[in-house]
Amino acid sequence: MSGERVIGGYALRRVLGRGGMGEVHLATTPTGGLAAVKVIHPELARDPAFRRRFEREVAAARRVARFCTAPVLDAGLDGDVAYLVTEYVKGPDLAQAVREQGPLSGSDLEALAVGIATALGAIHGAGVVHRDLKPSNVLLSPLGPRVIDFGIAQLVDADSLASQAILGTPAFMAPEQVRGEPLGPAADVYAWGGVIAFAGTGRLPFGGGAPAEVLYRIVNEGPRLDGLDEGLRDVVERAMAKEPRGRPTAQQLLASLMGGTHLTPATATQVVERTWTGPRGLAGPVDGAFLRGAGPVDGASVRSAGPVDGASVRSAHGISASVQGPPDVSGTALVTPAAHASGQIAPSASGDVWDAAVPSASGRNALSDGGSPQARGGVARRRWPWVAAIVVAVAAVVVGPVVVPRMWEGRPYTAGFGDSWATGASDGGDARVTGSDYVLTAKPGWRLWKSAPAREPDGGVVVSAKARREQGSGEYGVWCHGSASSGDRYEFGVSGSGQVTIVKRRTGQKGTPLYGPAAAKVSAGTNRIVAECADVGSGGGKVGLRMWVNERLVAEVSDASDPLGSGEAGVYAAPDAKEALRVRFESFATDRTKD
Structure with a gap:
């Protein structure tokens, strides 16, 4: 490549x-x-x-x-x-799906509502306000809806940029957003209502026309919700209350949608995935399998997450200057309070055009009393027929295996541990090949480290190993940019206590911690450890170091203080107590950072 x-x-x-x-x-x-x-x-x-x-x-x-x-x-x-x-999400966005196949209905619309509410709960739980929830920011994957573009949303902060300018898409702005007031999670709940109204009817909740006209309707009129299922319409009306305090939270929204049943986010996600059938004839699974997090393939709709400073980076499905049929409402407007007062709407920083020729609508919504979902009636007392069956089924669900592409096929070196790896006893412990695995037993007070029988590629390396601790306590992992003769190396370790570290070691010197110890999600069983030693810049002046555990990036740091160069890579084990540490390595591979 x-x-x-x-x-x-x-x-x-x-x-x-x-x-x-x-x-x-x-x-x-x-x-x-x-x-x-x-x-x-x-x-x-x-x-x-x-x-x-x-x-x-x-x-x-x-x-x-x-x-x-x-x-x-x-x-x-x-x-x-x-x-x-x-993370990759394979599938079209909601705007494209509605434009090409019409509104959603039945269990798909209900699963969409539950899925987006679940996502908002996760976003708000992290102290983030999306501020630009809209149909083009909802991707319809084979397993259900996935919300994107919350990636660089402002933190909930009265002094944030969100309180100084109106950032978002006019059709789905909350009234307080139009007025240039500070935004909180309630603005996202309002946008949720508009997105569900659009998904279920194919219409913008406040019609089309000039953005200033739409903004006026948002502040002074109610959304057009005719055509929505009566129970779902009740929840949407409460979500689109004019005043933020009159709207449910994302968690209350989810409880209302589930007929009063309070589910954990994980269970709600499973409910959505088991219920969802998705749009037909658009972007489907690859070879019958959904590659979660593996990445897009040719022809797939892909969006990365995160408007930056209020402007979105568009995917191939961005807005065009002319919209046919139900609009792809993905335009982003930057509107200052002064511009709104004068009726002038500034184009977005990306230069996109917001244009939706949809008839205007009226009809006021009733303000919520702000009480619990049960106190407000509607679907809080009604359980949708699909919910009871799915909730029961989820308790017994065993999610099928996720198909992930092979990571190391055709790469420079993949270990068969019987291929010239050192075995036998030493002062530090014992190394032996057992079946297809490589087992290190390190003695107390020693670090037992072994080199792969292949040098690293020049310019940087990615090292991968699967390993599990079988006896004792301590740390284990992989190392790179090392030398068996000098003892220099960068070690990437995990411990049974759930800590990760990156340490630079030189012969005769105490190890220099470059990262950690820091908590990470480490399995009690087998862990996949991936480490990168990447030469940065010319002349070898800096080495970039990154570490993944079980496909999650857990550490990132650089070394510019006499950094180590390309050499050897391998595995190691180091007990932290008086008992020996035994670690079984099931695989080992190296790959160059650049092709």
Whole structure:
């Protein structure tokens, strides 16, 4: 794959979409999967204020749980370029699906409502306000809806940019957003109501026309909800109350949708996945299998997550200047309070056109009393027929295996541990091949580390191993940029107590911690550990170090203090008590960081 551009260790394969803030690319990850990488324009990334805001908002986005969302997996600054990596969600967006196949109905519409409410609960639980929930930010995967573009939303903060300007899509703005007031989670609940109304009727809840006219209707009129199922309409009406305090929270919204049943986000996600059938004839599974997090393939609709400073990077399904039929309402407007007062609406930073020729609508909604879902009636006392069966079924669900592409096929080196790996006893312990596995038993007070019988590729390496602790306590993992003769190496370790570390070691010196110990989701059984040692810049002046455990990025740091160069890689075990530590390595592989 020569000629590919590599940013932050991600090899960009092709452009999926462009916008005023940058481009979205299909990319190969360091571990061999695929992801959507949003690359921000260099002129923005060079701005120190933007860089600070970008880092702060990405940190917030990464706290969002994965329930019914496309989570942010990674982000960083690579020279003059800021980039954001999101999990792949295969499928069309809701705007495209409605445009091409008409409104959703029945269990799909209900699952959509539950799924988006679940996603909002996860987003708000991380202290994030989406601020731009709309049909084009809901992808319809084979397993259900996934909310995107919360990735760089502002934290809930009265002093945030959200309180100084109106950022969002006119058709789905809350009244307080139109008025330029501080935004909270209630603004997202309002947008949820508008999205569900659009999904179930094919109409914008406040009609089309000039954006200023739509904004006026949002503040002064009620949404047009005729055509929605009566029970669902009741929930949407309460979600679209004019005053934020009159709307349910995302959790109350979910309870109302489930007929008063309070489900955990994980169970609600399973309910959606077991109920969802999805749009027909659009983007479906690949070879009959959904590759969760593996990345898009040719022809798939892909969006990365996260409006940056109020402007979205568009995918191939972005808005056009002319809309036929139910509109793809993905335009983003930046409207200051002064501009709204004068009736002038500024175009978005991306230059997209918001144009939807849909008849206007009227009809006021009733304000909620702000009480519990049960106190307000409606579906709070009604259980949708599909809910009871699905909730019972979920208790016995065994989710089928997720098909993931092989990560190391055709790469420079994959271990068969019988192939020249060192075996036998030593002062530090014992190494032996057992079947197809490699077992290290390290003595107390020693670090037992072994080299793979192949040198690292030049320019940087990704090392992968699957291992499990069988006896004792301590840490184990992989190392790279090392030398069996000198003892130099970067160690990437996990421990039974759920800690991860990156340590630089040199012969005769105490190890230098570069990251951790820090808590991570470490399995009590087998863990997949992936480490990257990437030479950064020319002259070997810095090495970028990243670590994944069970496909999650858990650590990222760099070493610019006399960094280690390419050499050998391998595995190690180190007990932390008086008992020996035995670790079984089931696989080992190395790969170059660039093709």
